[in-house]
Amino acid sequence: MRLFSRRKPATPATTPDLTKDQIKRATRTRKVFSLLTSIFLLITTVFLILVEIGGTHKSGAIRNWFFLKLDLSHIVPTSVPNFALINTIAQTIGLHDFYQVGLWGFCEGYKGVGVTYCSKPETLYWFNPVQILKNELLSGAVITLPTDINDILDLIKIASQVMFGLFLTSNVLSFVLAFITPLSVFSRWASFAIAILVFLNALFCTTASIIATVMFVIFRNVIGSVQELNLSAQIGTKMFAFMWVASAFSIFAWLIQTGLCCCCASRRDVRTGRKRGSEKAYGMDGATGGVVGREGVAAEGDRDRVPEKPARRRFRSSKGT
Structure with missing residues (x-):
């Protein structure tokens, strides 16, 4: 019998921690x-x-x-x-x-x-x-x-x-x-x-x-x-x-x-992520297209992008082996 683990719900993307x-x-x-x-x-x-x-x-x-x-x-x-x-x-x-x-x-x-x-x-x-x-x-x-x-x-x-x-x-x-x-x-x-x-x-x-x-x-x-x-x-x-x-x-x-x-x-709106406002306000990473946050680390992709689904992991029952 094959058992499948429950897939974790996708967490919504968060707005980068922007400076004032x-x-x-x-x-x-x-x-x-x-x-x-x-x-x-x-x-x-x-x-x-x-x-x-x-x-x-x-x-x-x-x-x-x-x-x-x-x-x-x-x-x-x-x-x-x-x-x-x-x-x-x-x-x-x-x-x-x-x-x-x-x-x-x-x-x-x-x-x-x-x-x-x-x-x-x-x-x-x-x-x-x-x-x-x-x-x-x-x-x-x-x-x-x-x-x-x-x-x-x-x-x-x-x-x-x-x-x-x-x-x-x-x-x-x-x-x-x-x-x-x-x-x-x-x-x-x-x-x-x-x-x-x-x-x-x-x-x-x-x-x-x-x-x-x-x-x-x-x-x-x-x-x-x-x-x-x-x-x-x-x-x-x-x-x-x-x-x-x-x-x-x-x-x-x-x-x-x-x-x-x-x-x-x-x-x-900008703090809550409802609207981004002017794109010139964000430090864009040319390689990844991420937005630089407070620590200067680029957040991968756009905030509206849905995270990729995690791969299914299969487990075999110990019975019959």
Whole structure:
């Protein structure tokens, strides 16, 4: 009778004991993209700061950064006799030539002189042209604004306050996340959690930009459609460029961070053997194709190779011999 020994189960190949330098080199691509995400978030922060400080001071380039510029310098149409004289009189009753709207307040001034005054920064500020013009007029002076402007004041208040909160939240999130995103190089779970925050940041910034664009474009069109008064409004191209550049870079940061959830090996992946990362990180033995471990000994073959089956050993029974 022949007896056969039980075959030992094949042991899975183990990942070579890599050094810290090898792990860092294997995850260098992931590190580059995480740092790129941080740079994009810092750019978002810078441009959101420009949006925040626009129209808060009457000197320097800041005074020319605004969402909307309301022009009252020709409030009386040219078809009215002595319109130039009447416009001059309009200044004497307290009206300024223009009013500029920022995130924290407004600025006012005269043509040929520039901005002469900016309001004190106010949290959750919203531009109320009716209230501002009433406060600007001297005692006893009255000016009637179109009813269309009065009808959208409530909408302007809500939209302005939501826009203010979203811009401020996105600014803080962008700054904090710029220093947190490099942690995604260690684990995919960290990348996933950070990606959620980066997505919320992009959502807040882009939503605020959309609200500002829609609100001030509608405001400009309503003012320009008035026939009784020769009012005009101008969109601030610099301010709009600032907020949309910030939105674009926040979206780029989110796309890259989302990609890190499934692409590029993390340090945890390399340690556990789930992914190898960059092959340049491994010292390859040209003769055997092994990977040099911590002691400098080449591990034969690839880690995924299944070990060869051990040869069967036959034993004969002592009976009958």
